[in-house]
Amino acid sequence: MSFQEFQPKLEDKQRAYAELAEVKELFASRGWFAGTSGNLSVRVGDYNPGSFQFAITASGKDKSKHTPGDYLLVDQNGKPCESTALKPSAETLIHCEIYRLTGAGAIFHIHSIFSNVISEWFWERRSVPVTGVELIKGLGIWEEEAHIEIPIVPNFADIPRIVPEITDVLNPRLPGVLLRKHGIYAWGADAFEAKRHLESFEFLFEYVYRWELLNKTRS
């Protein structure tokens, strides 16, 4: 196979960058990238679990701004596919693992207050329980009075240590994982679906937070 055959089409790469730019701008306007945190990726080209490529946000950029160095293309090991001085996000290995396990088309990760607080609130349970809330449908789960458990994994400064924790808890039915006192990873078949999932998770975290607080003040 020639080198060319491994390369995604230029227009596919540009589409991925354009999708990332659009989501980045929207999420930045919601304050979801405090202190250059968070990262976004969209998969590009052919996929099999052992070989794929994706466009991801570069490390350390202010995500409220658009610059020519915002994104780069990396492979299934998180290594840049092109000659570049840009560094992929520090959490790229987590994206690699989620793509390997799910074959998703896009993965979005943000740090929000609600995801942080709720991950600590339910840490001993290792999951956030939610039952019967309409927006569970936003995650593609349509049963009446559906019950979900959003998994929580420990957070480590050493990112490779987080990867096997995600491997252990990832539920193919539920497109997201919470990192303790860190943030949410959500994914979908494409950028549109990953965005819908991320927004649904955030809604559910805020709902659970407010509901738990309300119950506490009542009792």
Ligand SMILES: [Zn+2]
């Ligand atoms: Zn993060």
